Amino acid sequence: MSRPQLAEARRVRAVELFEEGASNAAIARAVGVCAESVRRWRRLWEQGGVSALRRRSATGRPPKLDDAQVETVRSALARGAQAHGFEADLWTLERVGAVVEQVTGVSLSRASVWRLLTGRLGWSLQRPERRAVERDDSEIARWIAHEWPRIKKGP
Known part of the structure; x- marks a missing residue:
C-alpha cells in the first residue's frame, strides 16, 4: 500500500470511529496519529463528510510526456x-x-x-569501467606475483 493510500485508510478508519462516538484521543491512539490531526479530520468530516477526507489527485504542472x-x-x-x-x-x-x-x-x-x-523509466546511473582494451589480467597477476616482490625488496 502506498503512503497516500495508507494515510487515506487511516482517515477512513477515523471516520468509522467518529461515527461510533470515540474520543479524539482514543482515535489518535487507534490510528497512530497525533490528536491535532484527529481534531482537524473531525472538523473536515463535520463540514464535508467522508468525501472531505478522501485522497485528492496530485496537483501541479502535468508532465510533458504522456x-x-x-x-x-x-x-x-x-x-x-x-x-x-x-x-x-x-x-x-x-x-x-x-x-x-x-x-x-x-x-x-x-x-x-x-x-x-x-x-x-526506472533507470539508474551507471558509469562505464575505465579499463584499457589491451589489458591482460594474467600478465598483471604474473607481474604482481614475481616482479613486484623483487622490486619491493630492492637491490
Whole structure:
C-alpha cells in the first residue's frame, strides 16, 4: 500500500470511529496519529463528510510526456544509442534528450530528462569501467606475483 493510500485508510478508519462516538484521543491512539490531526479530520468530516477526507489527485504542472510517449521513448532507448546514430553505445542526458525530441517532438531540459530516466523509466546511473582494451589480467597477476616482490625488496 502506498503512503497516500495508507494515510487515506487511516482517515477512513477515523471516520468509522467518529461515527461510533470515540474520543479524539482514543482515535489518535487507534490510528497512530497525533490528536491535532484527529481534531482537524473531525472538523473536515463535520463540514464535508467522508468525501472531505478522501485522497485528492496530485496537483501541479502535468508532465510533458504522456504514458504512451514514455513507452515510445522506452522502446527507442532499448534499441541502443548506436541505433540513433551515436558513435558509442552509451547514453548521456544530452543524447537521451535528443532521442526524446526526435521520437516525440518534445524538448526536455537536462533535469527533466533525469527525472524521466530515474522516475518514470526506472533507470539508474551507471558509469562505464575505465579499463584499457589491451589489458591482460594474467600478465598483471604474473607481474604482481614475481616482479613486484623483487622490486619491493630492492637491490
